[in-house]
Amino acid sequence: MKKTYSEENYLKAIYHIDQNGLKVSPKAIAAALDNNPASVIDMIKKLQEKLLISYDKVNGAKLTPPGKASALDIIRKHRLWEVFLVEKLGYDWDEVHDIAEQLEHIQDDRLAAKLDAFLGNPSFDPHGDPIPAENGKMPVYANILLSDLEIGKMGKVGSVRDTSTPFLKYLKQLQLGLGSSIEVLDKLEFDQSMIISINNGPPQTVSSKMTSNILLIPC
């Protein structure tokens, strides 16, 4: 089942829209690919025929297992090539996307594996995005509990353990969400509470109950 460049770009766009928790509508795909909803409808029909997606107006497009495998393969190649361009050729991280957009479509059974090995099996691309493995598994960020972070270190909020409404309300009040940066300014021996700075804001004291429910991506 050889795929055209265009089909590959549609599969990738569908994957990314879905990943963002949005409905994969013709309008959304058209926006992602900078083309026309009418064109998208044509391609939706084609991808349905090939059993790479399912589609209905209510639920939008969904990747089938083979469709998802294809999408992940393309994303894997995109991100591996980005690593190559930055690590080996000396491009800056903000210059490589358009080139990888082309390189991701190069077809060869063994190319991704060989490139992966040559680059030392990287887990993340130059933008910090995870590189899917050959089997499609995404690497997980090596998250660390805020309570385990040392004084002076920083991290970005990757996920939370407690998802109860009171806790999330508390986080909102602190202006703290996924991706917010946290710096540990001090730890109090007495009750393990911490003084932290959120997004480089003023020092705030938080309890050990709070810090043991926040998972960070260290930086």
Place this chain on the structure above:
Amino acid sequence: MKKTYSEENYLKAIYHIDQNGLKVSPKAIAAALDNNPASVIDMIKKLQEKLLISYDKVNGAKLTPPGKASALDIIRKHRLWEVFLVEKLGYDWDEVHDIAEQLEHIQDDRLAAKLDAFLGNPSFDPHGDPIPAENGKMPVYANILLSDLEIGKMGKVGSVRDTSTPFLKYLKQLQLGLGSSIEVLDKLEFDQSMIISINNGPPQTVSSKMTSNILLIPC
């Protein structure tokens, strides 16, 4: 003047057919690209419009200076990528052509120069073909005089210094032409004459006058 993949492949094919000393006819191009002479005529018209080639039935297609520059740029990228695939990714030399056929079309102003530097500015690709420089200049093989070749070493005839009819007649008589292989079996101190094997043939004695007029690509 952005070019399509197809236009680039035509320019390259025209360059190579011409390089082989053949007339660049629609039939020859069609054979090179494994397509139809009728399709070739369409593209010939398009490339003429873009002033990348000139064409008439009698002389066939000729690259204009910008057309030739484009062709050499594509060939440069093709051969650089082949070096990358063999030297860095560990492919065998006979596996890389089809991948390079795709990679040669990747568009980025700085990519060829960065790849060239990363590879250590190679002069020849894994098949021994010269890699054009950025300015289109082809590297010259580091030829060595047959008279300077040591006993036991081999080389291929790359060019001759003396182009007089008697000398060329003599070479023809020896069944020796461009590309023929020569192995040095022995050197006679007495008059610097040599005993050589041509294309693995029987030993033959040649004079120092002969050996000082043959340039070899060592192997």
Place this chain on the structure above:
DNA sequence: TTCATTAATTAGGTTAATCTAATTATATAT
């Protein structure tokens, strides 16, 4: 609910690159 807005879909074209099947021109061999 009704009207207005937005989204999805259909209908009908366009362009690039290919094809097959004529047709015309050239070259070759008797």
Place this chain on the structure above:
DNA sequence: ATATATAATTAGATTAACCTAATTAATGAA
């Protein structure tokens, strides 16, 4: 010189991936 074969070219289709301009369906605000 004429017939025959081969090459070049024209004519007419096809396919993929787009487009614009209707039209139909769904949403949502008054």
